[in-house]
Amino acid sequence: MSEQTMSEQTIFRNAKLADGSLADFFVTGGRFSAIVPAGKAPPADFAAVAPAIGTPGIVDPAIIDLDGQLVVPAFVEGHIHLDTSFYGDAWRPHIPCTNGFDVRERVAFQARNLAAAAPMAERAKNQLELCVGNGSLAMRSHVMVDASVGLSHVETILAVREKYRDLIDIQLVAFPQSGILSSPGTAELLDEALRLGCDLVGGLDPASFDRDVKGHLDVVFALARKHGAGVDIHLHDGGALGLFQVEEIAARTKALGMAGHVAVSHAYGLGDIPPDALARAGAMLAAAGVAIMTNAPGNHAFPPVAALRQAGVTVFSGSDNIRDSWWPYGDGDMLNRANMIGYRSGFYEDRELAAAFDVVTHAGARALGLADYGIAVGAKADFVAMPAQHVPEAVVAVPKDRTVYRRGKAVARDGKVLAR
Numbered sequence: 001m002s003e004q005t006m007s008e009q010t011i012f013r014n015a016k017l018a019d020g021s022l023a024d025f026f027v028t029g030g031r032f033s034a035i036v037p038a039g040k041a042p043p044a045d046f047a048a049v050a051p052a053i054g055t056p057g058i059v060d061p062a063i064i065d066l067d068g069q070l071v072v073p074a075f076v077e078g079h080i081h082l083d084t085s086f087y088g089d090a091w092r093p094h095i096p097c098t099n100g101f102d103v104r105e106r107v108a109f110q111a112r113n114l115a116a117a118a119p120m121a122e123r124a125k126n127q128l129e130l131c132v133g134n135g136s137l138a139m140r141s142h143v144m145v146d147a148s149v150g151l152s153h154v155e156t157i158l159a160v161r162e163k164y165r166d167l168i169d170i171q172l173v174a175f176p177q178s179g180i181l182s183s184p185g186t187a188e189l190l191d192e193a194l195r196l197g198c199d200l201v202g203g204l205d206p207a208s209f210d211r212d213v214k215g216h217l218d219v220v221f222a223l224a225r226k227h228g229a230g231v232d233i234h235l236h237d238g239g240a241l242g243l244f245q246v247e248e249i250a251a252r253t254k255a256l257g258m259a260g261h262v263a264v265s266h267a268y269g270l271g272d273i274p275p276d277a278l279a280r281a282g283a284m285l286a287a288a289g290v291a292i293m294t295n296a297p298g299n300h301a302f303p304p305v306a307a308l309r310q311a312g313v314t315v316f317s318g319s320d321n322i323r324d325s326w327w328p329y330g331d332g333d334m335l336n337r338a339n340m341i342g343y344r345s346g347f348y349e350d351r352e353l354a355a356a357f358d359v360v361t362h363a364g365a366r367a368l369g370l371a372d373y374g375i376a377v378g379a380k381a382d383f384v385a386m387p388a389q390h391v392p393e394a395v396v397a398v399p400k401d402r403t404v405y406r407r408g409k410a411v412a413r414d415g416k417v418l419a420r
């Protein structure tokens with residue numbers, strides 16, 4: 001953080017760690033410089049970087065007593081749409097499709113709704129503050145790029161990212177909401193979006209939307225290579241058609257050596273295929289280093305979280321749509337999302353509840369390639385403190401009275417971003 005200097009220090013006392021022990025944190029320049037059992041004296045190296053403690057005329061480090069609250073790493077919002085939500089704007093009643101779910105029809109409804117909406121920057125800010133208020137300090141947002149809106153959404157959300165850089169880390173995906181091959185000019189727009197600052201190139205149902213899996217993926221992966229960008233593809237196709245595309249994406253990722261830089265969002269197909277096919281897909285995804293994003297949607301088969309994790313696949317999560325033209329749900333709370341993932345997955349044991357929690361924290365950090373994440377010496381001091389006995393109870397109880405710390409400073413409390 002620009003306003004912080006290396007000498008700025010804070011001591012956090014009586015933090016409850018995931019293993020139930022109480023610890024004191026020493027934060028220097030926005031990072032954990034030491035973590036010791038509660039009540040222990042500052043370590044020698046902390047004193048070395050803080051020789052001023054007690055020295056007349058020098059400000060002592062701030063001391064914050066966390067009073068035994070559970071402390072966890074800040075949540076990772078791995079899939080959201082900052083440009084299309086109406087959160088904080090007027091309520092938009094959901095319009096049903098005329099003849100079963102149809103992406104093209106929904107995109108048309110979306111265009112109609114957006115034309116009458118509050119300014120995008122304002123709606124994005126509302127949604128972003130909702131997420132930070134609930135404890136997410138890193139986010140991946142898809143941003144619509146197509147022939148009708150051009151780069152206007154990307155330009156607006158890039159400016160929003162810049163404005164809130166000190167509050168939250170945001171990755172942007174250039175997202176072809178209207179397909180690539182079926183929307184002439186989109187490939188060039190995606191290229192330009194990546195040049196402007198998007199971090200990843202997106203995709204949308206290569207088979208069912210563009211009806212050309214090879215053509216669609218050729219464009220996506222060529223752009224990724226050209227810009228050194230990651231890939232995160234929306235894939236809603238189910239069954240064998242979905243599985244086929246997952247395999248194609250994994251094969252390309254492996255061939256291009258892009259392990260750790262590719263994700264498939266939704267991948268519903270993984271939720272409705274036979275166990276032997278799932279086992280093969282899991283092994284292939286793990287070997288290729290392709291992550292799977294699921295928000296455990298209410299009315300869909302979705303990727304089996306436990307089986308994929310068992311196979312070594314990084315499974316992460318996000319809110320996806322929040323009060324937009326696709327559905328009215330979403331609260332921007334990744335702890336509640338862990339609860340939903342656990343609920344829909346039939347997770348009851350503590351180790352399973354902890355796995356649901358991992359999906360919204362460490363696994364998310366891995367999928368997004370976040371450096372220096374977690375409660376560990378040297379990591380960025382981005383964390384959430386809340387009243388809970390331990391992680392499994394937090395996943396079940398979803399306590400809302402949380403305090404969110406960004407680089408060791410409180411930035412949100414009880415769901416609200418504090419004045420900066």
Ligand SMILES: [Zn+2]
Pocket residue numbers: 079080081142234265320321
């Ligand atoms: Zn999405």
